[in-house]
Amino acid sequence: MTPVPRPRPQFLQKRISRHGEVCWYVRRGRGKLIRIRGEFGSEAFLAAYEAAIKGEPAPVRGKPKSGSLQWLYDRYRDSSAWAELSQATRDQRENILHHVMAKSGHEPFRAVQQRDVMEGRERRKDTPSQARNFLDAMRGLFRWALEAQHVKIDPTAGVRNPKKKATEGFKAWTMDDVSKYEARWAAGTKERVWMHVLLYIGTRRGDAVAIGRQHVKDGVLSFITEKGRTKRRILVTRKIEPELAATLAQGPTGDLAFICGKHGKPMTKESFGNVFKAACVAAGITAKHKSAHGLRKLSATIWAERGATEHELMAMFGWMTPAMASLYTREAHRRKLSLNAHERLVGGGSR
Numbered sequence: 246m247t248p249v250p251r252p253r254p255q256f257l258q259k260r261i262s263r264h265g266e267v268c269w270y271v272r273r274g275r276g277k278l279i280r281i282r283g284e285f286g287s288e289a290f291l292a293a294y295e296a297a298i299k300g301e302p303a304p305v306r307g308k309p310k311s312g313s314l315q316w317l318y319d320r321y322r323d324s325s326a327w328a329e330l331s332q333a334t335r336d337q338r339e340n341i342l343h344h345v346m347a348k349s350g351h352e353p354f355r356a357v358q359q360r361d362v363m364e365g366r367e368r369r370k371d372t373p374s375q376a377r378n379f380l381d382a383m384r385g386l387f388r389w390a391l392e393a394q395h396v397k398i399d400p401t402a403g404v405r406n407p408k409k410k411a412t413e414g415f416k417a418w419t420m421d422d423v424s425k426y427e428a429r430w431a432a433g434t435k436e437r438v439w440m441h442v443l444l445y446i447g448t449r450r451g452d453a454v455a456i457g458r459q460h461v462k463d464g465v466l467s468f469i470t471e472k473g474r475t476k477r478r479i480l481v482t483r484k485i486e487p488e489l490a491a492t493l494a495q496g497p498t499g500d501l502a503f504i505c506g507k508h509g510k511p512m513t514k515e516s517f518g519n520v521f522k523a524a525c526v527a528a529g530i531t532a533k534h535k536s537a538h539g540l541r542k543l544s545a546t547i548w549a550e551r552g553a554t555e556h557e558l559m560a561m562f563g564w565m566t567p568a569m570a571s572l573y574t575r576e577a578h579r580r581k582l583s584l585n586a587h588e589r590l591v592g593g594g595s596r
Contacts, residue, residue, distance in 0.1 A: 254294060257281070266340050271297035314357065315350030317390055318342055326389040331471065333451070333514070338382040345383075354390070359400045366404065373407040380406060416534045417542035418444075429528035433495050435505060436524045439517075442503050443537050445489035447544030447562055448481070450537045451514040457502040461485060470563040479563045549573035550580065 258270045258278075269281040271294060279297040283289035296302060309315035321327055327335065345365075362383055369376035384401040391399045423444065430436035442453055451471040460468045467482045485493075499505030506512045506520065521537055545562055553561070558570035 256298065257294065266343075273298075309350065312353050312355070313350060314352050314354040315346050317354040317395060318346055318350070318386060320393075320395070321386050321389050324389055324393070326385070326392075330385075337378060338385060341379055341382040342386070355396060357387075357400045359402070359404060362401050362404050366407065370407060373409060376407045380404060415536055415538040415542065416532060417546060418530075418535060418539045419543070422530050422535070423543075425530060426525065426528040430524060432492065433497075435497050436521075438492055438496065438498060439504055439521055439524065440540065441489050441492040443540040444544055445486050446483055447541050447548075449541065449563075450518055452481075452563075453537070454502055454504050454512050454514050454517050457499065459501065464490070479565065481561070481563045483561060545570075545573045546577070549577035552577075 256271050256273050258272055260268050260270060262268050267285070269285060269290070271279045271281060281290060281293045281297060283293055309319060330338070362380070365379055365383070366376045369379055380401065384399075387396065387399045387401050390396045423440070426440050427437065430440070442448075442456075443450075446453070446456070446466065448456070448468075449471065452468060455471070456466065456468050460466050464485050465482060466485055467480065470479045470481055493503055497505065497509060499509045499511050502511045504512065504517060506516070512520070518537060525531075525535065541562070545558060548558060548561060553574075555567040555570040555574050558564065558573060559567060562570070564570055
């Protein structure tokens with residue numbers, strides 16, 4: 246690798262994308278930002294930097310050699326399998342595979358073996374989530390390659406995921422959390438709108454940033470859920486409760502989405518997650534793993550305790566099977582039995 250001169254070359258700026266990717270740009274004064282592609286410090290990177298300084302087009306990278314891993318990756322990104330992925334998944338996998346290609350893109354893809362994939366997993370063993378994301382990205386690439394008959398053997402087959410660390414997952418909010426948040430963010434703030442949309446609709450973060458007045462008719466909200474772990478999208482229909490209606494009427498909301506940022510601009514689910522977390526911390530809700538999804542859990546708990554059935558919860562929250570809904574109905578049923586037993590036994594003993 247060609248070393249990058251120190252100090253940093255003139256007009257070169259380092260920025261971190263919303264996905265945590267390091268990006269490099271050249272900007273002279275108030276001029277246009279010019280993205281510098283390639284691995285930092287590589288010959289291609291320096292050539293692109295020099296071209297940007299001179300105001301010339303970036304050098305055209307030679308086409309990857311047919312049969313190389315980079316060639317296979319380029320074909321994959323042109324496929325319907327890639328197009329079917331959500332934008333967030335494509336961004337995540339691009340970030341992972343960019344580093345794979347920088348290191349091994351010139352290697353023949355048919356030479357990739359199971360042990361190579363396992364070694365990649367082991368290099369990420371200290372961060373199991375990164376290891377799983379790496380395997381998901383490689384599986385997507387080679388499962389498509391197998392189907393497209395570019396390879397006869399999928400080297401990711403049989404490579405197991407690292408064990409997940411035992412955690413409680415996303416923690417459900419409590420009504421005390423809701424009260425603390427409302428005390429900090431009064432009616433008429435965008436932060437109040439954020440929380441009430443999540444609580445009263447109980448939707449996922451990706452859907453929450455997309456739904457707006459165009460989805461409401463006669464007080465009924467209808468929207469198609471974003472693509473989740475399954476490829477099937479689900480219609481969710483919910484009545485707008487009076488508390489939420491009052492919050493939305495007071496606003497502020499965006500033109501096409503209830504949830505908005507500064508100046509009424511829409512947000513991606515990633516950027517919303519960041520600002521909502523900051524709003525929670527400002528309200529004193531600092532417990533680890535308490536997030537937007539924790540409000541969805543609270544919403545499901547509330548409806549289960551009101552007596553919603555499993556199939557009603559499935560329709561309200563966009564679940565495909567009763568498995569998730571049953572968690573809430575069982576818990577609500579146990580709570581009700583416990584309270585009934587306490588009232589019966591304690592009440593009976595007092596007579």
